[in-house]
Amino acid sequence: MRCIPVGEDAVLVEVDDTAQASALYAEARRRGTEAVDIVPAARTVLFRGVPDVAALTGELLGWSLPEGDVASGPLVEVPTRYDGPDLAAVARLWDMTEREAIGTHTATDMLVAFCGFAPGFAYCTGLPAERAVPRLDTPRTRVPAGSVGLAGAFTGVYPTASPGGWQLLGRTGLTLWDASRDQPATLAPGTRVRFVEVHG
């Protein structure tokens, strides 16, 4: 774990991988660490709006993070129609049939590691590294809301329509973002996720 000061009131904590970043974020929330924003990402957690950066840094270095599976958040099932325009391409990359690709995706226990790109856009981990797929060479100008896609080994769900370069497996009708709720994001960091195939 490496703590890098950022500006006057923030510290960026660098760890080895996304699982550790998720574990660090979960531990910070469990402890109620004082910061205006705690932002997990692929290999870091940013603590911003920290009253005493030096004190937090000292404290962080004393934390021991749980090894392995840290998923303890709520479980959300994402009903997904697997009829996306890139399903065939992903199945080819994985050297399987489309049915097998769908089976692989729905059989994977996932965890929201972080949000980014757009409010409520969740980066879900769980697929092994060998299932990583490249982004599209030319991003689509419009990806419909609810689209379920892959980039690298991450699975993401577009909360609203936007441009995007993820390879699209299908679509869900689940509401992913509602600013009028106490918890506006359905897939907030720390949420466990299962994609469930639905038809029609």
Added chain:
Amino acid sequence: MTRLLTVLDPGPLTTVQDRGRPGWAHLGVPRSGALDLPAASLANRLVGNPDDAAVLETTLGGVSLHASTAMTVAVTGADAPVTVDGRSRALAEPVALHAGQALTVGRTRSGLRSYVAVAGGIAVPTELGSRSTDVLSGIGPAALSVGQELPVGEPVGRPHGVDVSVVPRPRPSVTLRFRPGPRADWFTAPALETLTRSAYATSPDSNRVGLRLTGPELERSRPEELPSEGLVLGAIQVPASGQPLVFLNDHPTTGGYPVLGVVVAHDLPVCAQLRPGDQVRFRRVDPD
């Protein structure tokens, strides 16, 4: 009687702003809020509002508004002409509007953004605890449009007399202090020197997301992709072009280009007032 300000002319871009919505960055929500916060706070003080009341933030070309009832307003920020039904009024002073009068903030003479506060505050609905328009994510009210009726709240305080605070005049050349890091080690040794010894020009592409600059390129020593990481207000990010940008209030919550340094909070409001072509220099400061 309903208190309304009707938009006669929104100018190039006028948005509702308050102190923003920090605390949601983990969900990908930008903090947003008034870019020149001292100017917005002064405008609120002048009309007797609490500091968190929503004001209007204009961009270069001003705004024109019609008052449905008598109300007190104040205009701060950029140096711009203020008129009521065509008659000149002072900047940074409470201005009493009668029912039916029109307030016009003209094109700025120096600086970029004017702030218009009205006693009672702009009372559009909140979203995630704030009335701010976030131009990046689209959260908050849309930018002002012709004919739009803006609800105005009930005044809670009394308008002040002329405020004692001196209104800083926006300058066409500024020096921004910054602290190096978190990714200064992703750049060649001369990059920091280039940043601190060069003059950069404010690009016309600048907006509420970031102050985009053009000038000598900042060269990276590590060409590989940086996994996306959390960003802070004031971060000096260097994208593939090598041209730095300073992230302002509507910045994305994460980014995949290395951040060379972070502008100190005190120097951010001046970034809000830089016009295309205005000169920016950087001065390194280190923690005590």
